[in-house]
Amino acid sequence: MAAPLLEIKDLHVSVAGTEILHGVNLTVIAGEVHAIMGPNGSGKSTLTKVLAGHEAYTITKGSVKYQGKDLLALEPEIRAREGVFLAFQYPIEIPGVSNTYFLRAALNAARKHRGEKELEADAFLELVKQRAKLVEIDAALLNRPINEGFSGGEKKRNEIFQLTMLEPTLAILDETDSGLDIDALRVIAGGVNAMRSIKRGFIVVTHYQRLLDYIVPDFVHVLFDGRIAKSGKKDLALELEKKGYSWIEEEIARTNPGSIKV
């Protein structure tokens, strides 16, 4: 078996003194797509932010290895240059900073990190054109300040567009499907699927099974109260859709009474 791309062991995370994750274990091999599902407040977004390096979270226990390195010791920008990408649930607007200008700086920072030459303006624009087509994003939007005046759907498209530009090794999608209509969902899933490769791992966080009809996962995990409560193949998502998350809660109560804090 190949060496894991990402190895999360017994991860405990607190924010403002309250523990949110109570010991998460997860292993992702390059080429795999892992879906993480779970009810609101189960810690899904916390997990994604911790992996990207957000300062608000304190790791109290456990470890995260990425390509054999201690991921938690790296600054967010180093993680990004090493190939970790988080598509945000709520992409923010940044007035005055042009999308393409920033993206070129980001791309070249990663290239420099890998010891490659910076991408020339022409080659960069060619890449922009090509990848914009992939997620059907209007090229005119890309010259505007980041997400300024974008609709909710356009912001999500822009996140996946950035993913296709930066070609990460580990892509983490945080509820990319929220707020999207079915057509936009299909386009975005198409962009993600085009990026699937044996060299790349995905963690797809979603509340609903719907997204997984389009981005078909290899594994499905249920995050419940800060722990992975159940793991399975893609059928698990269908079962969750049918039975709801209360089914998981009942199952935990049955097999491990007293473990659920109310």
Next chain:
Amino acid sequence: MTATATDTEAFLEQFPAIASGNAPLWLNKARKAARDSFASQGLPTIHDEEWRHTNIAPLLKTSLAPAPISAAAAIQDARLAPLFAPVDGPRMVFINGRYAPRLSKVTALPAGVQVKALSEILLKHPGKLEHSFTDVLCLGHPFAALNAAQFEDGAYIELDAKAVFEQPIQILHYATVGASFPRTVIVAGESARARVIEIFAGEGAYFCNASTEIGADKNASVELSRIQRESETAFHTGLLQTRQARDSRVAVQSLALGGAIARVEFDSRLNGPGAEINLAGLYLGHGKQHLDQHIVVDHAQPRGTSRQFFRGVMDEKSRGVFSGKVIVRPGAQKTDAQQQNNNLLLSDDAVVDTKPQLEIYADDVKCSHGATSGKLDAEALFFLRSRGLSARDARALLTLAFAGEVVGSIKDESLRGYLESLVTNRLKTKN
């Protein structure tokens, strides 16, 4: 420290009173009146409401005897050239408040456009300037009174009715030592159009006390870029007065980069109906700089439009001050006045005092004001870093975006590029 009458007297004694046998009688009288006005108003202190946030005590510890004439001889063209905006057009240079023809280039002016030294106008057409001194008591502006008393020379720009000059006229005030009192008068006749770039720069410790007047006649249009990039050991006080007739338009971009203590005052009067003024300002402080912007826009007539858009970026231990006031006089109906001040504090030790004010005496007006101050958005920083930008680059990018909005809307590409490069270079050195 509080300035007393003795301080004011001692301060004033450094500058010998100017009275010349060649000068028109009214000028000598006006100088004397202005000097008396300064003496009676006294050096401002933080106990004066309008100077509450700006303490000029350090100015009293600096020797300000007038620069010797010889100080100008050492200044060469090569040192000054990079200070100008890279655009074609006439250039006037003043060293320590005195005109330096050998460093200036005033040629090929279109008909109806005059660009001259004030001293020449005073000699040949003194009547043209008398109006500039009728308001000479300069109540509320003690340093403007001091300028009127002590100025040695200045720039005079006049456009006849309907004269249009698209090339910006650049005026560089360069100081090296002592106190200098640059004075600029810009007169735009009916439907005339003028563009001026006024640059304040220098080296060492000195005091530049400047006065600029813009008179815009009916339907005239004047654009002024005021670039204050003094030495960071210098003191700068400046007053920009604008007087506008019916349907005239004035646009000012003010950039405050230099000075240990620097204050610029805007006294803008919309004296004719339908006049429009657009004031955009950016102040970028670092070290222990103190940068003060003090604005009064006075709507005296109906249908006037005014915009104040000021942004400050304060780093290290610098302090920024914004005090902006809009006055709408009785009868100035349909006035449309907006005032906005946003400040970015890059360090915990940086301070900004902001005071937007409205005084409205008419009932059918549209006025708004707002002020903010805060740090860089932590979520925006995280987003940029999570895409691979270093913390330093992310901060620089966000800071530049914040500052850039003030100059980003300038239509003239080369002027915009010049101002943007001043801002970029300044922020680059610190981030």
